[in-house]
Amino acid sequence: MSPVSTVVVVMGVSGSGKSTVGQLLAQRLDVPFLEADDLHSAANRAKMAAGHPLDDEDRRPWLLSIAEWIREATDTGRGGVVACSALKHEYRELFRRAGAGTWFLYLALDSATAGRRVAGRAGHFMPARLVDSQYAALEPLRPDEPGLTVDVAAADPRTIVDRAARAAPATR
Numbered sequence: 001m002s003p004v005s006t007v008v009v010v011m012g013v014s015g016s017g018k019s020t021v022g023q024l025l026a027q028r029l030d031v032p033f034l035e036a037d038d039l040h041s042a043a044n045r046a047k048m049a050a051g052h053p054l055d056d057e058d059r060r061p062w063l064l065s066i067a068e069w070i071r072e073a074t075d076t077g078r079g080g081v082v083a084c085s086a087l088k089h090e091y092r093e094l095f096r097r098a099g100a101g102t103w104f105l106y107l108a109l110d111s112a113t114a115g116r117r118v119a120g121r122a123g124h125f126m127p128a129r130l131v132d133s134q135y136a137a138l139e140p141l142r143p144d145e146p147g148l149t150v151d152v153a154a155a156d157p158r159t160i161v162d163r164a165a166r167a168a169p170a171t172r
Contacts (some may be wrong), residue, residue, distance in 0.1 A: 005074055005075055005076075005077045005102050006079050006102070007073045007080045007102050008022075008081045008105055008122050009041045009086050009095055009103070009104050010082065010105045011084060011085060011086035011092070011104055011133060012106055012152070013083065013085065013087070013111075013114050013134040014051060015109065015116075016108070016129065017160075018083035018084070018112060019035055021152075021157050021160050021164075022081050022082065023081075023163045024157055024161045025105070028161055028165050029081065031078065032079075034081070034083070034087075035083050036066050036083055039066060040062055041062065044058055044059075045061060053133035062122075063094055064094075066082060066095065067097075067098035068086055069082065069093050070082065070098040070102060071098040072096050074098075074101050074158060075099075079101070085138070087137045088137060088139050089131070089139045089145075092104060092141075100114065101169065103147050104146065104147030104148075105143055105148055106140060106141040106148070107152045108152060109153060115135075129144055146169075148163065148167045148168075150163060150164070
């Protein structure tokens with residue numbers, strides 16, 4: 001039987017701190033880190049940069065690429081951390097099917113704060129005006145999904161990483 005290791009998907013809307021928390025958590029757990037935004041196609045990046053939200057058809061190849069990374073991370077036993085919006089339950093189910101050890105860290109944040117954070121970023125393809133579209137698509141982590149929900153407005157990234165490291169199943 002193949003080894004199974006946990007892959008933590010750090011999820012939430014743009015501006016919630018997924019990349020920061022994900023990188024810190026991967027360092028803490030000594031596992032590889034994937035910034036899922038890096039897997040977006042040039043067409044998806046251009047669409048978002050132009051102020052148009054992605055639809056499920058746009059996201060499908062991107063989600064399949066992430067699922068493949070999760071499959072490899074669990075099949076090889078290396079585990080990992082992925083920063084990915086994972087807005088919908090069906091996306092998270094795809095990830096769970098890809099890797100039996102998939103666990104979610106949902107960084108919950110109010111829309112006003114997310115909008116301010118995204119507006120304050122430089123050099124990112126996601127404009128602040130698309131934050132509302134992410135909230136429209138967002139399906140928060142359900143009680144039957146393995147993971148933890150953290151209010152990021154009430155905790156700094158290191159505190160969130162501490163909580164997640166204690167709560168997540170072993171990554172190896």
